[in-house]
Amino acid sequence: MSGAGIALTQVLAAGGTLLAEGVSDGPSDGQDLNAVTVSPGLPGFIVMFLIAVALVLLVLDMSRRVRRITARERIEERHRLEEEERQAALDAQGGAEGASAEESARDRPEGEPGGGPSPRT
Template sequence: MLLVSAVAATDEEFDPNTVTPGIWGFVLTFLVMVVVVLLILDMTRRMRRVNMRAQVQAQLAAEAEAAARDAELAEADGQAIDAGTEAPPTDGSEPTDAAGEAPDDDEQRP
């Protein structure tokens, strides 16, 4: 009796060519694929946002550095004018003294 049941069990083996995951295997694989695609799209969006923020921060830092440099130059120019030194005019007019008047050329001529 045991021998008959053992022989019957070996005859009913499955055929590896006919075994498939079925509809549930397809559905689960499709859902995993959809989740992966959505994760990739989300990651791409977040990476763009991070890159844009870094670019804006670098631009703001460069503008702040330029503004600080301009402020230092303006302060240095202001100190030179306050000290009584005459800055050469850039518009082609005559140089003026600290009071804003043109110097008398008659006093300086021999």
């Protein structure tokens, strides 16, 4: 076992013995236990309030981070789609250039190099 594990075990054992020794039959001040004497009071309220504030701040931070991540994913997806469209347009333009070269050869007057169909005799 590591040194931290041994130290933790010793602390827990010491805490257990202190709790076992501290248990008595009744309250040490002789008062009865009721809602007023057992309530956490102002320190308990302050601690719970601080925990609640920390929880709200953590939730706000988490939601902000999740929104950023989803926005980045949408932007990356949009860029990817635009790149695919641009590539498809370039591919189509490359195919159209080959077809337009054939069309321009047919449009040239006869007799010019690369001109229209040769005369049939």
